[in-house]
Amino acid sequence: MATKDVIVLADLLGTNKKIASDIRTELERRGILAVNLLSSPGAGKTSLLEQIAVRLRDTAKMAVIEGDIETERDAERIRARGVPAWQITTGGACHLEAKMIARVLPQVPPESEFLFIENVGNLVCPASYELGERLRFVLLSTPEGDDKPKKYPKAFTTSDVLVLTKVDLLPYLPFDLEKVKAEALELNPRLQIFVTSAVTGQGLDELIAFLWRARRDLTARHA
Amino acid sequence: MATKDVIVLADLLGTNKKIASDIRTELERRGILAVNLLSSPGAGKTSLLEQIAVRLRDTAKMAVIEGDIETERDAERIRARGVPAWQITTGGACHLEAKMIARVLPQVPPESEFLFIENVGNLVCPASYELGERLRFVLLSTPEGDDKPKKYPKAFTTSDVLVLTKVDLLPYLPFDLEKVKAEALELNPRLQIFVTSAVTGQGLDELIAFLWRARRDLTARHA
Numbered sequence: 175m176a177t178k179d180v181i182v183l184a185d186l187l188g189t190n191k192k193i194a195s196d197i198r199t200e201l202e203r204r205g206i207l208a209v210n211l212l213s214s215p216g217a218g219k220t221s222l223l224e225q226i227a228v229r230l231r232d233t234a235k236m237a238v239i240e241g242d243i244e245t246e247r248d249a250e251r252i253r254a255r256g257v258p259a260w261q262i263t264t265g266g267a268c269h270l271e272a273k274m275i276a277r278v279l280p281q282v283p284p285e286s287e288f289l290f291i292e293n294v295g296n297l298v299c300p301a302s303y304e305l306g307e308r309l310r311f312v313l314l315s316t317p318e319g320d321d322k323p324k325k326y327p328k329a330f331t332t333s334d335v336l337v338l339t340k341v342d343l344l345p346y347l348p349f350d351l352e353k354v355k356a357e358a359l360e361l362n363p364r365l366q367i368f369v370t371s372a373v374t375g376q377g378l379d380e381l382i383a384f385l386w387r388a389r390r391d392l393t394a395r396h397a
Numbered sequence: 398m399a400t401k402d403v404i405v406l407a408d409l410l411g412t413n414k415k416i417a418s419d420i421r422t423e424l425e426r427r428g429i430l431a432v433n434l435l436s437s438p439g440a441g442k443t444s445l446l447e448q449i450a451v452r453l454r455d456t457a458k459m460a461v462i463e464g465d466i467e468t469e470r471d472a473e474r475i476r477a478r479g480v481p482a483w484q485i486t487t488g489g490a491c492h493l494e495a496k497m498i499a500r501v502l503p504q505v506p507p508e509s510e511f512l513f514i515e516n517v518g519n520l521v522c523p524a525s526y527e528l529g530e531r532l533r534f535v536l537l538s539t540p541e542g543d544d545k546p547k548k549y550p551k552a553f554t555t556s557d558v559l560v561l562t563k564v565d566l567l568p569y570l571p572f573d574l575e576k577v578k579a580e581a582l583e584l585n586p587r588l589q590i591f592v593t594s595a596v597t598g599q600g601l602d603e604l605i606a607f608l609w610r611a612r613r614d615l616t617a618r619h620a
Contacts (some may be wrong), residue, residue, distance in 0.1 A: 295520065298522070
């Protein structure tokens with residue numbers, strides 16, 4: 175990259191960080207736990223959110239912001255579970271940016287306890303853009319292969335939680351669960367790891383319990 | 398995006414297009430059929446190339462350029478099949494650019510008949526950068542889901558060939574093969590579609606036959 179391009183990129187990232195910081199402050203003041211979900215296309219972000227919606231809807235207020243290049247499909251899937259959802263279509267851009275979240279935020283019900291932001295399906299670019307989240311989740315599905323953390327390190331080094339998805343397919347795949355956990359923890363020792371399947375429900379109760387603990391920590395800090 | 402950023406991006410794309418055009422001219426003059434492979438991480442690009450290597454190595458000279466953010470793993474897998482391979486690690490960049498290919502090109506044996514370029518695993522950014530290829534392949538693996546063409550249209554509208562991979566997993570997945578074919582063809586009616594599995598070998602002979610026909614067309618045109 176030429177120096178000029180590097181400066182433009184640094185400008186963009188700096189501006190994004192500032193907006194993200196304002197969003198984070200506002201959300202934490204309101205007691206809303208915001209989670210930014212990153213993964214490759216088709217790793218199961220929307221399916222995971224559908225399962226979280228089913229498990230939270232009677233006990234909590236949640237909202238979802240969906241990011242996609244095109245189509246309203248993911249927001250429609252979430253709304254079908256009775257959860258308010260807003261679709262951001264980036265029209266080509268490979269990631270969400272904080273200013274896109276800032277535009278939707280006034281519509282998020284102030285009494286929400288959880289706000290999930292599903293990023294564009296991309297294991298590279300979204301890792302460079304904070305959106306004001308308190309927690310970043312990276313999802314890795316078993317069919318993608320157990321070599322992904324070292325090949326796409328930034329998504330793993332910048333995340334708080336690794337959700338391994340589609341583990342119901344393990345009998346049919348060459349995927350070494352222990353190897354991928356070890357490699358991910360080598361990159362980022364503070365990663366919390368959940369082993370899940372949206373089909374069988376494996377690991378989802380543990381994930382829900384984790385989310386409630388994280389929200390309690392957030393509100394205790396801002397009480 | 399601010400106007401300044403749009404201009405910088407247009408500059409980058411224009412420069413890339415010029416370099417790609419020079420590469421294309423040079424490769425076609427030499428009779429080398431170049432294929433640029435795009436897909437999400439873990440859709441099976443390297444596995445497909447391993448299977449092509451096994452099927453071509455006794456009858457053709459092929460070479461592979463591997464693009465990744467980090468690690469030499471993919472080039473090592475290809476070399477293990479007896480095929481010359483060069484690894485480009487982008488160190489964070491989400492796609493290959495033509496200038497990266499231009500740097501490696503002098504090392505590609507001039508008598509090669511096929512050059513495969515495996516792009517960074519990303520269904521978004523690589524679609525905007527020509528690398529001097531004659532054919533662009535987009536791979537979509539069945540676990541990613543049948544909604545991907547409309548959600549990530551550019552990879553499908555700019556490709557010549559759609560390779561559906563991992564169809565051996567179809568019995569375990571909610572994936573509608575006919576729906577995805579129809580949606581992909583709606584976006585790009587000239588797409589050639591191959592239904593494949595690197596595990597069972599399904600569809601690979603047809604793909605090899607297609608590659609030979611494409612190379613024959615190339616050399617006939619430049620004879």
